[in-house]
Amino acid sequence: MFTGLIEETGTVGSVAQGPMTDVWIRAAMCAGGLALGESIACDGACLTVVEANDRQFRVQASPETLRRTTLGDWRPGTRVNLERAMRLGERLGGHLVLGHVDDVGRVLERRAEGGSVVMAFSLPTALAPFFIEKGSVAIDGISLTVNQVGADRFMVALIPETQNRTSISQKGVGDRVNLEADLIGKYVARLYGARAGSGLSEATLKLAGFGTQS
Numbered sequence: 077m078f079t080g081l082i083e084e085t086g087t088v089g090s091v092a093q094g095p096m097t098d099v100w101i102r103a104a105m106c107a108g109g110l111a112l113g114e115s116i117a118c119d120g121a122c123l124t125v126v127e128a129n130d131r132q133f134r135v136q137a138s139p140e141t142l143r144r145t146t147l148g149d150w151r152p153g154t155r156v157n158l159e160r161a162m163r164l165g166e167r168l169g170g171h172l173v174l175g176h177v178d179d180v181g182r183v184l185e186r187r188a189e190g191g192s193v194v195m196a197f198s199l200p201t202a203l204a205p206f207f208i209e210k211g212s213v214a215i216d217g218i219s220l221t222v223n224q225v226g227a228d229r230f231m232v233a234l235i236p237e238t239q240n241r242t243s244i245s246q247k248g249v250g251d252r253v254n255l256e257a258d259l260i261g262k263y264v265a266r267l268y269g270a271r272a273g274s275g276l277s278e279a280t281l282k283l284a285g286f287g288t289q290s
Contacts, residue, residue, distance in 0.1 A: 078122070079170040080171055080218055081159065088101055088155075112128065118147075123137065155243040157217045159217060180255065182198045182253070183196070184196040184197060186247075213258065214254075216244055
Protein backbone atom coordinates (compact mmCIF):
# COMPACT_ATOMS: atom_id res chain seq x y z
CA MET A 77 0.00 0.00 0.00
CA PHE A 78 1.27 3.47 -0.93
CA THR A 79 0.20 7.08 -0.50
CA GLY A 80 1.11 8.64 -3.85
CA LEU A 81 3.62 10.98 -2.19
CA ILE A 82 6.82 10.50 -4.18
CA GLU A 83 9.98 10.08 -2.10
CA GLU A 84 12.42 10.68 -4.94
CA THR A 85 12.97 10.17 -8.63
CA GLY A 86 15.38 7.41 -9.54
CA THR A 87 17.13 6.82 -12.86
CA VAL A 88 16.96 3.65 -14.92
CA GLY A 89 20.47 2.24 -15.24
CA SER A 90 19.86 -0.75 -17.47
CA VAL A 91 17.05 -2.85 -18.94
CA ALA A 92 17.55 -6.52 -19.83
CA GLN A 93 14.87 -8.30 -21.84
CA GLY A 94 14.12 -11.97 -21.29
CA PRO A 95 11.32 -14.20 -19.97
CA MET A 96 11.25 -11.55 -17.23
CA THR A 97 12.41 -7.97 -17.81
CA ASP A 98 15.14 -6.98 -15.37
CA VAL A 99 15.54 -3.29 -14.57
CA TRP A 100 18.26 -1.67 -12.47
CA ILE A 101 17.26 1.68 -10.93
CA ARG A 102 19.72 4.08 -9.32
CA ALA A 103 18.28 5.85 -6.26
CA ALA A 104 19.49 7.64 -3.14
CA MET A 105 17.17 5.51 -0.98
CA CYS A 106 19.51 2.56 -1.58
CA ALA A 107 22.09 4.13 0.75
CA GLY A 108 19.78 3.43 3.68
CA GLY A 109 19.50 -0.23 2.72
CA LEU A 110 16.66 -1.92 0.85
CA ALA A 111 15.40 -5.31 1.96
CA LEU A 112 15.09 -8.07 -0.60
CA GLY A 113 11.40 -8.71 -1.26
CA GLU A 114 10.19 -5.25 -0.23
CA SER A 115 7.76 -3.41 -2.47
CA ILE A 116 8.53 -0.13 -4.22
CA ALA A 117 6.10 1.79 -6.42
CA CYS A 118 8.01 2.63 -9.60
CA ASP A 119 6.01 5.16 -11.64
CA GLY A 120 2.99 3.80 -9.78
CA ALA A 121 3.62 0.10 -10.47
CA CYS A 122 4.26 -2.00 -7.35
CA LEU A 123 7.48 -3.92 -8.01
CA THR A 124 9.59 -6.20 -5.81
CA VAL A 125 13.24 -5.62 -4.97
CA VAL A 126 15.14 -8.76 -6.02
CA GLU A 127 18.68 -7.39 -5.67
CA ALA A 128 20.16 -4.23 -4.18
CA ASN A 129 23.37 -2.49 -3.20
CA ASP A 130 24.07 0.96 -1.78
CA ARG A 131 23.58 2.70 -5.13
CA GLN A 132 20.89 0.84 -7.09
CA PHE A 133 18.28 -1.89 -6.93
CA ARG A 134 16.91 -4.42 -9.38
CA VAL A 135 13.26 -5.24 -10.06
CA GLN A 136 11.61 -7.65 -12.47
CA ALA A 137 8.56 -7.14 -14.65
CA SER A 138 6.39 -9.90 -16.09
CA PRO A 139 4.82 -9.75 -19.57
CA GLU A 140 1.53 -8.76 -17.87
CA THR A 141 3.24 -5.79 -16.22
CA LEU A 142 4.64 -4.72 -19.58
CA ARG A 143 1.18 -4.95 -21.14
CA ARG A 144 -0.57 -2.94 -18.41
CA THR A 145 2.01 -0.24 -17.70
CA THR A 146 4.53 2.07 -19.37
CA LEU A 147 7.47 0.04 -18.09
CA GLY A 148 8.15 -1.23 -21.61
CA ASP A 149 8.98 2.37 -22.57
CA TRP A 150 11.78 2.64 -20.01
CA ARG A 151 15.32 3.07 -21.28
CA PRO A 152 18.64 3.83 -19.54
CA GLY A 153 18.36 7.40 -18.25
CA THR A 154 14.57 7.36 -17.83
CA ARG A 155 13.50 9.13 -14.62
CA VAL A 156 11.16 7.08 -12.44
CA ASN A 157 8.98 8.18 -9.51
CA LEU A 158 9.73 6.06 -6.44
CA GLU A 159 7.84 5.43 -3.21
CA ARG A 160 8.47 2.73 -0.62
CA ALA A 161 5.46 0.97 0.91
CA MET A 162 3.86 2.91 3.75
CA ARG A 163 4.14 1.82 7.36
CA LEU A 164 1.09 1.41 9.58
CA GLY A 165 0.71 4.44 11.81
CA GLU A 166 2.23 6.89 9.32
CA ARG A 167 0.33 9.97 8.12
CA LEU A 168 -1.66 9.39 4.96
CA GLY A 169 -0.84 12.61 3.15
CA GLY A 170 -2.00 11.57 -0.31
CA HIS A 171 -4.61 8.85 -0.81
CA LEU A 172 -4.66 5.06 -0.68
CA VAL A 173 -2.71 3.74 -3.66
CA LEU A 174 -2.30 0.01 -4.31
CA GLY A 175 0.39 0.22 -6.95
CA HIS A 176 -1.82 -1.83 -9.30
CA VAL A 177 -1.94 0.17 -12.53
CA ASP A 178 -5.41 0.08 -14.09
CA ASP A 179 -4.57 1.39 -17.53
CA VAL A 180 -2.32 3.68 -19.53
CA GLY A 181 -3.33 7.18 -20.61
CA ARG A 182 -1.71 9.82 -22.78
CA VAL A 183 -0.95 13.50 -22.25
CA LEU A 184 -3.40 15.50 -24.38
CA GLU A 185 -2.62 19.04 -23.31
CA ARG A 186 -0.14 20.96 -21.21
CA ARG A 187 -0.23 24.66 -20.35
CA ALA A 188 0.94 27.07 -17.69
CA GLU A 189 -1.60 28.73 -15.40
CA GLY A 190 -0.10 31.05 -12.84
CA GLY A 191 2.60 29.10 -11.04
CA SER A 192 0.97 25.76 -11.79
CA VAL A 193 0.98 23.55 -14.87
CA VAL A 194 -2.40 22.26 -16.06
CA MET A 195 -2.32 18.92 -17.84
CA ALA A 196 -5.08 17.00 -19.61
CA PHE A 197 -4.92 13.21 -19.99
CA SER A 198 -6.92 10.71 -21.99
CA LEU A 199 -9.42 8.76 -19.88
CA PRO A 200 -9.88 5.11 -20.87
CA THR A 201 -13.56 4.20 -21.17
CA ALA A 202 -13.34 1.44 -18.56
CA LEU A 203 -12.00 3.89 -15.94
CA ALA A 204 -14.41 6.76 -16.60
CA PRO A 205 -16.99 5.70 -13.95
CA PHE A 206 -14.33 5.97 -11.22
CA PHE A 207 -13.38 9.58 -11.96
CA ILE A 208 -15.17 12.53 -10.36
CA GLU A 209 -14.24 16.19 -10.01
CA LYS A 210 -12.14 16.78 -6.87
CA GLY A 211 -11.59 13.04 -6.59
CA SER A 212 -8.16 11.41 -6.48
CA VAL A 213 -6.05 9.71 -9.14
CA ALA A 214 -2.53 8.31 -9.19
CA ILE A 215 -0.62 9.34 -12.32
CA ASP A 216 2.78 7.62 -12.58
CA GLY A 217 2.35 6.99 -8.85
CA ILE A 218 1.68 10.64 -7.95
CA SER A 219 -1.41 11.38 -5.87
CA LEU A 220 -3.25 14.18 -7.68
CA THR A 221 -6.67 15.81 -7.57
CA VAL A 222 -8.95 15.62 -10.60
CA ASN A 223 -9.90 19.22 -11.43
CA GLN A 224 -12.15 18.51 -14.39
CA VAL A 225 -13.45 15.32 -15.93
CA GLY A 226 -15.11 14.71 -19.29
CA ALA A 227 -16.30 11.68 -21.19
CA ASP A 228 -12.85 10.78 -22.46
CA ARG A 229 -10.41 13.08 -20.65
CA PHE A 230 -9.57 14.59 -17.28
CA MET A 231 -7.40 17.44 -16.03
CA VAL A 232 -5.09 18.03 -13.08
CA ALA A 233 -3.00 20.98 -11.91
CA LEU A 234 0.60 20.58 -10.80
CA ILE A 235 1.93 22.93 -8.13
CA PRO A 236 5.66 23.84 -8.28
CA GLU A 237 6.50 21.29 -5.55
CA THR A 238 5.05 18.47 -7.66
CA GLN A 239 6.83 19.74 -10.75
CA ASN A 240 10.16 19.79 -8.92
CA ARG A 241 9.91 16.50 -7.02
CA THR A 242 8.50 14.19 -9.69
CA SER A 243 9.15 13.19 -13.28
CA ILE A 244 5.78 14.38 -14.55
CA SER A 245 7.32 17.74 -15.40
CA GLN A 246 9.14 16.01 -18.26
CA LYS A 247 5.96 14.65 -19.85
CA GLY A 248 4.81 16.23 -23.09
CA VAL A 249 1.80 15.85 -25.36
CA GLY A 250 1.57 12.27 -26.59
CA ASP A 251 3.61 10.73 -23.75
CA ARG A 252 2.13 7.74 -21.94
CA VAL A 253 1.44 7.61 -18.20
CA ASN A 254 0.30 4.96 -15.72
CA LEU A 255 -3.17 5.50 -14.26
CA GLU A 256 -4.63 4.05 -11.07
CA ALA A 257 -8.19 5.06 -10.22
CA ASP A 258 -9.14 5.84 -6.64
CA LEU A 259 -9.52 2.66 -4.59
CA ILE A 260 -12.62 3.89 -2.75
CA GLY A 261 -14.26 4.86 -6.03
CA LYS A 262 -13.72 1.35 -7.38
CA TYR A 263 -15.39 -0.24 -4.37
CA VAL A 264 -18.29 2.19 -4.57
CA ALA A 265 -18.69 1.36 -8.26
CA ARG A 266 -18.68 -2.36 -7.50
CA LEU A 267 -21.27 -1.96 -4.74
CA TYR A 268 -23.70 0.20 -6.70
CA GLY A 269 -23.18 -1.77 -9.89
CA ALA A 270 -24.11 -4.98 -8.08
CA ARG A 271 -27.21 -3.38 -6.56
CA ALA A 272 -28.45 -1.65 -9.68
CA GLY A 273 -27.37 -4.31 -12.14
CA SER A 274 -26.77 -1.61 -14.74
CA GLY A 275 -23.39 -0.09 -13.94
CA LEU A 276 -22.60 3.24 -12.34
CA SER A 277 -23.08 6.86 -13.32
CA GLU A 278 -21.80 10.18 -12.00
CA ALA A 279 -25.32 10.93 -10.77
CA THR A 280 -25.32 7.73 -8.70
CA LEU A 281 -21.98 8.65 -7.14
CA LYS A 282 -23.29 12.09 -6.20
CA LEU A 283 -26.34 10.52 -4.58
CA ALA A 284 -23.94 8.48 -2.47
CA GLY A 285 -22.24 11.67 -1.32
CA PHE A 286 -19.17 11.57 -3.55
CA GLY A 287 -18.13 14.65 -5.48
CA THR A 288 -20.48 16.98 -3.61
CA GLN A 289 -19.38 20.13 -1.83
CA SER A 290 -20.45 20.99 1.70
